Amino acid sequence: MNSVRHKLPALLLAGLAAAPLALSAAGCKREDMHNQARHEWQEASEFFADGMAARPQVEGTVATTSLLSNDPLLTTRNPNGGYADAYPFEVNRGVLERGRQRFDIYCSMCHGQTGYGDGMIVRRGFVRPPSFHIDRLKAAPPGYFVEVITHGFGAMYSYNDRVSPEDRWKIAAYVKTLQLSQGVEVASLTAEDRQQVEAAANSNARRSQTQAVTQPEREGLPKGARP
């Protein structure tokens, strides 16, 4: 850089014709910094045993930018531009269980385990997301949920570096199941399912009675203390 600066007054005296010269001198200096020994994309290398300069991706790597691929796992839209309504694989119990597990890990702290938007982080002050049980989101196809997980939505950031494309569909399938689960008439269930629902309702009722007893103590805690 110094040599360029020292040359400049002389060049300026030499008149306008020298201006392009000064620019090209600065350009060369810049290149010194940028032109470093490196391997080009897909180049051969004697350094690695497999003869390739590019290193294989670490197992489990998740793509964070859109891929130049028509992989159905990454296709959230129909050819007509609407959100995909079909899943890229068969949805069975295993898929839903994986979806529930991933949902509980990555979504429930904000959206709540049943999807009403009342997760712990929201109770502690984060923006409240809409309930998954409003008509607009009940009507939203699975492709919409996969797209929101991939790209984020408003205050919600993207999960594309944490949730693999396959798991995004599994979470979407689980959210659709959660939505269905909320409007079911108990009378329409089999006797066995009805028993399970009633047992769960009873244990919830018992739990909220215990909470009612401990609540005043919690409120007595000093400000900022963790209940």
Ligand code: HEC
């Ligand atoms: C840190 C909290 C947080 C987490 C974790 C989170 N979300 Fe969200 N989500 C939000 C908030 C807040 C909004 C509303 C954003 C807005 O309107 O600006 C939202 C919006 C959404 C919407 C769009 C709702 C609409 O109005 O169309 C969907 C769908 C959604 N989230 C699904 C998910 C799924 C699935 C996961 C788990 C992979 C997840 N979210 C994880 C906070 C979160």
